[in-house]
Amino acid sequence: MYDFEFVKPSSIAEAAKALAADGAQALSGGQTLLPTMKQRLAAPGTLVSLTGIAEMQGVCLSDGGLHIGGATPHAVVAAQAKPHYPALAALAGGIGDPAVRNRGTIGGSIANNDPAACYPSAVLASGATVVTNKRKIAADDYFQGMFTTALEEGEFVIEVRFPIPQKAAYVKFNQPASRFALTGVFVAKFADGVRVAVTGASNDGVFRWAEAEAALSADFRAEAIAGLVVDGSDMISDLHGSGAYRANLVKVLTGRAVSAA
Amino acid sequence: MLEAAEGDIVFEDGKFQVTGTDKAKTFGEIAFSAYVPHNYPLETLEPGLEETSFYDPANFTYPAGAYACEVEVDPETGQVSVCSFTCADDFGNVMNPMIVEGQVHGGVGQGIGQALLENTSYDENGQLLSGSYMDYAMPRAEDVPFYTVDHSCVTACTHNPLGVKGCGEAGAIGSPPAVVNAVIDALQRGGYKHVKHIDMPVSPARVWAAING
């Protein structure tokens, strides 16, 4: 690890100021960033911790939706979102191990946008809104490919606002070593239709499966997608599974998520 | 220490005694002074007390065993789970059954890891793809069942005084074929008659590819 400065602001305004400086980088749970720094793959000049800002912590019901502070650890979401949005709580409770869940945060996860991360699928399938220090970004505009988001230099996630679906479920198939999603599917049924988001499968990161959304909006049963074909030729292919295998998982897990919702 | 000639000292009941006198030192006292040699004749005698002997048995030992594994395979995803595992070994006389059971447990866990998870994989340029635990899958507690271990068959080894046989590697030797054969058997019974072989590690992706191959 290289030398760095560390600041821990207690307000969003102070954090925004600190992050505007050259070489500054946000630090939340550190579960992704710190290992990268230890391997000397990242060398930020100043780490700006976001975990000391009260408005960025916790889970609350507001305007009929569930608002989650950007620096809220997965374990807190697993416990506090449970009565309001059980599928989201279950997703958070299935990330990593207890150490990762007690440190890692929703803001860090969706800022990093790892193609195998769990949260991006929930944010996209729920049609959530990502609130930053500068603006509100719709989930459909926020995720822009593997490790890429709409966040600009110095912009950070302060809150994620989830509409609460009538029914939802996340089904994750674990990569055998890391236990990230080899593929994971989040299905959310709203009054005006169904949204299906897939993580772990595509080289472009999390994506919506439009054909399944149409089929399930008409008939919300696993059988409704039986006739659909998923093309795996452009999907992630690595030592844990080919594109064709992931394409198969997309369909199988979507069916299971519908049955579990 | 005893101020006597070597020939006058006898070793009896854990003591070195000068014959015909009551002068004696215990083994512990001798060992202590060998390592705290303040009154040693250092020019003629090196401190320390060491002895090595090598036992060369008349033959190897030949333990034998039978391993039975039950698995469930999810044909849609290729996921294999090990439901039960029973090991019966003849290790000859068993001196410490708990240690021997633990040795078998560890070996079977290692073997299940080899059969289902562990993979040292390189790409075509020789780059290691499974260079950290994010990609190298080690077996964890939840990957293995509780084991049933049996040592009721005891055929004492005839060519060592204790009648014991080797047990260290038995678990790791018996378990990989038991697991892989159980997977193939499950697929055959499930109607996937064309699946006759899957290379280790029998990962979900490989099982699915074999089913759909």
Ligand SMILES: Cc1cc2nc3c(=O)[nH]c(=O)nc-3n(C[C@H](O)[C@H](O)[C@H](O)COP(=O)(O)OP(=O)(O)OC[C@H]3O[C@@H](n4cnc5c(N)ncnc54)[C@H](O)[C@@H]3O)c2cc1C
């Ligand atoms: C062993 C292990 C297993 C894991 N398993 C899973 C899993 O199964 N599923 C899964 O989804 N994830 C998994 N993760 C990742 C985990 O969820 C991380 O916590 C998450 O990816 C990053 O969150 P963090 O709070 O630790 O972010 P950090 O490591 O602090 O930051 C990550 C990146 O995001 C930036 N950042 C942090 N917060 C913000 C913010 N509020 N606004 C803008 N940018 C920000 C940082 O600058 C950095 O670039 C695992 C991690 C580990 C170590």
